Amino acid sequence: MNIKKYLDSTYLKTAEQAGLNQEDNVKIVEGFIQEAINEHFKLIMIRPNMVLSAKQMVSEAGSNLQIGTVIDFPEGKSAIAVKLVEAEKAIQDGADDLDFVCNYEAFKNGNIDLIKEEILKGTQLGIENNKVVKWIIEVAALNDEQIVQLTDLIKKVVVSNFKETSFSSVFVKSSTGFFKTDNNLPNGATIPSIILMLENAIPLSVKAAGGVRTYEEAVEMIKLGVKRIGTSGAKTIANGENTNIGY
Numbered sequence: 582m583n584i585k586k587y588l589d590s591t592y593l594k595t596a597e598q599a600g601l602n603q604e605d606n607v608k609i610v611e612g613f614i615q616e617a618i619n620e621h622f623k624l625i626m627i628r629p630n631m632v633l634s635a636k637q638m639v640s641e642a643g644s645n646l647q648i649g650t651v652i653d654f655p656e657g658k659s660a661i662a663v664k665l666v667e668a669e670k671a672i673q674d675g676a677d678d679l680d681f682v683c684n685y686e687a688f689k690n691g692n693i694d695l696i697k698e699e700i701l702k703g704t705q706l707g708i709e710n711n712k713v714v715k716w717i718i719e720v721a722a723l724n725d726e727q728i729v730q731l732t733d734l735i736k737k738v739v740v741s742n743f744k745e746t747s748f749s750s751v752f753v754k755s756s757t758g759f760f761k762t763d764n765n766l767p768n769g770a771t772i773p774s775i776i777l778m779l780e781n782a783i784p785l786s787v788k789a790a791g792g793v794r795t796y797e798e799a800v801e802m803i804k805l806g807v808k809r810i811g812t813s814g815a816k817t818i819a820n821g822e823n824t825n826i827g828y
Contacts, residue, residue: 625648
């Protein structure tokens with residue numbers, strides 16, 4: 582199976598997180614972008630400050646590579662207005678996909694109206710600008726019941742407020758890859774969490790992010806029904822090798 586069309590090659594570390602200076606970290610991002618162009622991956626997923634550079638590289642290469650970025654990353658706690666401003670800037674810079682971090686802590690605290698509003702307004706901004714929108718629910722921060730409830734809530738907001746033709750442009754995404762778990766538990770996509778998401782997201786699509794480290798695991802996710810896989814080891818996985826990279 583050619584899995585490259587499913588892969589969102591991902592590099593989301595800041596210079597501080599990578600233990601590098603800003604210049605060296607930018608070089609790594611540019612390396613990821615170039616690799617994604619060369620390998621014909623579906624998309625490159627980067628921080629908002631690198632979208633403009635990525636757009637230029639993709640344009641100069643005459644590539645079909647799509648550019649994705651994260652919004653309110655990685656905690657998702659910002660006010661809705663702040664999320665929308667960041668998303669609008671990413672759109673202006675040339676992003677194709679907007680991966681919003683859902684305010685999962687507000688959801689856990691029962692603030693359902695806030696979640697509904699941010700899903701509605703964030704999705705509306707994306708759809709109006711012909712962008713793909715993904716909502717990161719951070720499965721490692723939720724129990725099974727909460728995964729089901731939040732996935733279902735996102736689905737219901739989208740289905741109730743947008744045309745059926747827009748459903749294919751909205752995803753529920755598992756993870757940021759930056760959540761700190763206890764006892765080294767998985768902080769990304771797992772088969773059980775993805776199954777719960779798939780069962781409750783229909784007709785929306787699901788993206789498995791983090792935790793997919795082998796070609797076999799990627800194929801298993803695809804066979805389950807996942808439409809996108811986010812990984813910082815995209816080339817390694819696509820070549821049938823294993824990666825020990827965290828995301």
